[in-house]
Amino acid sequence: MKTIYQPDRYYKYEEIYNLLKSYNEEFPILTKLYSIGQTYEGREMWMLEITNSTTGCGQDKPGYYIDANFHAGEVTGSAVVLYTINHTLANYGIDPMITDVVDSKVLYLLPRVSADGSELYLTSPFMLRSSVRPYPFDEDQDGLHGEDINGDGLILQMRVKDGFGDWKVSDKDPRLMIRRGPDDRVGEFYRVYPEGYIKNFDGVEVKQPRSRWGLDINRNFPANWDIESRQAGAGPYPLSEPETRSVAEFVVKQKNIAGAQSYHTTGGVHLRPFCTKDDSKLPTVDREAYKSIGEAGKQHTGYPHISVFEGFTMDKSNPMKGIYMDWLYEHQGLICWSTELWDLLHRAGIERKSFVVEMNKTEKEREADQLKILEWNDKELEGQGFINWAPFTHPQLNDVEIGGWDIKYVWQNPPHKFLEEECRNNMNFTFAHINALPELKLNKIKTEKVGEDVYRITAAVVNTGYLPSSGSDLAARNKFAKPVEAELITYQGEVVSPKVKIEVGHLPGRSEKKVEWLVKAPAGTKVTITAHADRAGKVQVEVVL
Incomplete structure (x- = not known):
């Protein structure tokens, strides 16, 4: 190639x-x-x-x-x-x-x-859901919007010391931020925000608006x-x-x-x-x-x-x-x-019982998982998937630290x-x-002379695929796909019965159905048998009488 x-x-x-x-x-x-x-x-x-x-x-x-x-x-x-x-x-x-x-x-x-x-x-450092079309607002709303404020090419997190904050540093790994417990009264606490600037900051509240995208x-x-x-x-x-x-x-x-x-x-x-x-x-x-x-x-x-x-x-x-x-x-x-x-969790050796259970984990369980992921990061990525916290003077929040996961290429997408x-x-x-898709074939083709220049032609229309010829049962029920049709074309003579085209109907997976025509034509005439379905393809076989 x-x-x-x-x-x-x-x-x-x-x-x-x-x-x-x-x-x-x-x-x-x-x-x-x-x-x-x-x-x-x-x-x-x-x-x-x-x-x-x-x-x-x-x-x-x-x-x-x-x-x-x-x-x-x-x-x-x-x-x-x-x-x-x-x-x-x-x-x-x-x-x-x-x-x-x-x-x-x-x-x-x-x-x-x-x-x-x-x-x-x-x-760019930006992350977004889908389109770049501004929606549902034409302009950014008041509040914090993600920006690469320290110029390292990433939008990470900012942690700000605040005695009333919801977060604290894990005593098991200083990189990891964990939720403050309901009875945590003594210690060093933080607010944690996405890295960025605050539009129309009032000096107190850091609003979390919807993304511009x-x-x-x-x-x-x-x-x-x-x-x-x-x-x-x-x-x-x-x-x-x-x-x-x-x-x-x-x-x-x-x-x-x-x-x-x-x-x-x-x-x-x-x-x-x-x-x-x-x-x-x-x-x-x-x-x-x-x-x-x-x-x-x-x-x-x-x-x-x-x-x-x-x-x-x-x-x-x-x-x-x-x-x-x-x-x-x-x-x-x-x-x-x-x-x-x-599946980053699986890579880090975390057993996922179910996705609903995963979303309902306790803070202690989440901390244990994060520690395993940090360990995996240190072993497999030489620690490069997590950017260590570093001090930075924010133009609005003053002293902050910027750091955290490289979300793009550790969590959202695999490292290269x-x-x-x-x-x-x-x-x-x-x-x-x-390989499970429906697919038509013609099989067991027979011609039998039953009169002067009259022949009976039979064939099996076969769906060789696992799935039904309609692609799904719902498609057949709601007529999203046309049924299988068989057709016989003769280059001399005529089809006597039943008619040129026969509606075979929808075929379940790996099933077959017999079709039959009576044709009046001289010996040696070529006829073409065709079977067709929207989602199961088209197949043709030429037969000589």
């Missing part, structure tokens, strides 16, 4: 485009490169489509859609997409599984959705969307943002997409629908599919697979709304995943030396899902 790719790097926007362009130029038969829309700041949203064009066009094959970076700082996701692209193209014709996927299916890979936000994240485009989808006052970051209306609208329009247009993966960070978990209701509302067939594919994923990544509502939501009366994953499943009928990449492993393991899970 001529294209140079580095798996331990976080790529910026132009670098991603140049990489995709290089792949497209090197593999013109296997790839297409095109934009599906533009971001708020006018950047193209580049999609790389991978399939072997000599075995048929992508639209006639089962499709799998992969994206990343709905959230600007979660750049591990785009790294996994790029790794998947590189591995697929480099191993075509070498690895039988990869070769079969590229020959028989089509992959749609969008490395970066929030390209504007990610560019700011990667080229308050949009969360993963709350901007039509499924269960709610207004800003009840779902922070939702945007003014569903699909109000150019990024979400472009993704939605692409997915709706590509009728052949049968599964999807959207990469996020952090936590080390494969998330699945629903986000707003429990599993009793999930069709049994789909629940079993999620369980089986999720277990395959666990073998590759070690990550558990859980429902967002049942295993990831603290307050069941106030679930997350407007989520992309719910839209993919509830509105499009796609078995889909939202993988939270990178761990990135390749994260990419490889999660790519393997995605291929497990891809």
